[in-house]
Amino acid sequence: MATAVESRPAAPAKGSSKGAGMSEGQKKTWWAVADLVVLLYALVPVLWILSLSFKTTDTITDGNFFPRSWTLDNYAQIFQIGLFTAALRNSIGIALISTVLAVVIGTMAAYAIARLDFPGKKVLVGVSLLIAMFPQISLVSPLFDIFRGIGIFDTWLGLILPYITFALPLAIYTLSAFFREIPWELEKAAKMDGATPLQAFRSVIVPLAAPGVFTTAILVFIFCWNDFLFAISLTSTSRSQTATVAIANFTGASQFAEPTGSIAAAAVLLTIPIIVFVLFFQRRIVAGLTSGAVKG
Amino acid sequence: MADIVLDHVYKRYPDGTLGADDVNIEIADGEFIILVGPSGCGKSTTLNMIAGLEDISDGELRIGGQRMNERAPKDRDIAMVFQSYALYPHMTVRENMAFPLKLAKVDKAEIDRKVTDAAKILDLTQHLDRKPANMSGGQRQRVAMGRAIVRSPKAFLMDEPLSNLDAKLRVQMRTMVSKLQQRLETTTVYVTHDQTEAMTLGDRIVVMRSGVVQQIGSPQHLYDHPANLFVAGFIGSPAMNFLPARLENDSLRTALGDLALSDQVRQTLSSSGAERDVIVGIRPEHFEDAALIEEGIRHQGSTFSAQVDVLESMGSDKFAYFTIEEQATSDELAELAADAGTADVPGGDAGQLVTRLSAASGASEGQSVDVWVDTSKLQVFDPKNGKNLTASEAAPATV
Structure with missing residues (x-):
């Protein structure tokens, strides 16, 4: 308390000398610089990978940011193996199915949590949070055993199940926050207008929750797409191996050669679906969609 | 069109408090009745029970002679106007007004005709393709009214429909509501906490206090012959x-x-x-x-x-x-x-x-x-x- 009182006279003097000294233009410049730093920090590794993927085998270790000699061999190579194409197909299929299922189930669960009062609601929310916090690595061995026992080891289902399990808490949390934002009176109005609860949900609540649903879909898709731990532990053949695992299994021309170029090319390819997915859904994430529903 | 009868209706909350305590109201066909009282007096609870948005703990609600207690709101054939308007923000005015008709599976030409008619009555024709977000409070309010009237329901329920408008607009809309009701001759139950609105709009007024009906009568009767201190002081x-x-x-x-x-x-x-x-x-x-x-x-x-x-x-x-x-x-x-x-x-x-x-x-x-x-x-x-x-x-x- 005493220090706060003492420091008070000093604070405005400091603030005024700095704040008044900076014009609107200078402020903008500083923000631009800060943005640029953050952008570079995030993008340089990506650009580095991109650069590596275009380098020829003999220049790959030269340390130049811009490749001296350009080549598309690395890309051609990974598709020649065949293994990677199958893995890419597995990745897309598994991630999409998991995303759709997690979002559909999550939407319904989140709606119930946001709107209804039922016994055990707090427990349900708590348990779903617990699942999200559970270390995945500790589940790998039991899942391996169980899945082999029931015969879903090395299948799509064997990956979709754990993905949904871990994506659901995320989906439920994000979506219930969105549902709470939707005025309850809209639902009452729909009921009065003659809608069944399902009709009200489908034609009033879901369109309004769409931004939330798409945001959740993006997050869940990225989670499934990027997973390596479950994918490497619960698969063994190209039947269900995903792209992340396929990259790890790349081998060079001889056992002494590192397949750096191929890995870089595959990594670049792997980010493309995510960028497409985000760009596609970003257009639908329209902020303030609910404005105009109720006054205020 | 129908009469609405509340027969010894009670609303008991889980904690034992009474939201409505032995409410008896007989609303005639085509009547404009006002439920009025200070906040927490049970007027909105009573309206929600008529609407079916809240359960009736005891007693019977009849609309057009039929028991309604167990029916879902959609099966009661009544329309409601909310204080917040509750317009669907992702739909245009036309879609908002057509929504109840679409749910009732009315054919397209008929929907178009009814929406156009309602828009004409409410002076919304040039706004039909706008979204609620781009409209003023008064316009939104009229859309909410429009959504209620297109269906020609048995009754209108209005939950403080004017209290979000500024004072001048409120007076204008009050006249509009009154004219609309006279024209459509639909039974209307209107909730307000504003005694001026109650006096000017209703055929009869129901004054409520902590869940109990204090007095029912015409505005003039309540003014001249209040049954108790509460009514006398409120009106x-x-x-x-x-x-x-x-x-x-x-x-x-x-x-x-x-x-x-x-x-x-x-x-x-x-x-x-x-x-x-x-x-x-x-x-x-x-x-x-x-x-x-x-x-x-x-x-x-x-x-x-x-x-x-x-x-x-x-x-x-x-x-x-x-x-x-x-x-x-x-x-x-x-x-x-x-x-x-x-x-x-x-x-x-x-x-x-x-x-x-x-x-x-x-x-x-x-x-x-x-x-x-x-x-x-x-x-x-x-x-x-x-x-x-x-x-x-x-x-x-x-x-």
């Missing part, structure tokens, strides 16, 4: 003046002096017992500048003189405020003051007498003036239970 603006008084023989001893009772008042009171403490209620307009009262009429009332605290000249009338030492106290009056917020105002309504004098009155601030009271219009209340002792005629209308 009318400025509110009725309440003074503690002692009933002795044929006169009332009050802070304004002894008020002689008119024959009519005396007759009703004589049966109610002998000397006792009462609360007397006098409406502001039952006072007049004594100088303006003709000799012949003067004996019909009493005259007192007092110093004017504040004088508000409205052009057509003058409101003169006087201070009185004693103040009537009762639970009902305390609740009304709390609801109006006057309890928080320093000096508020406490010990204040409001009189409405003719514009011709020579009264001026700080000066003493002779004021005449029309004693035939006095209302005498029992301070214990708030009952109106003078309103014998009001008895049949009370439930």
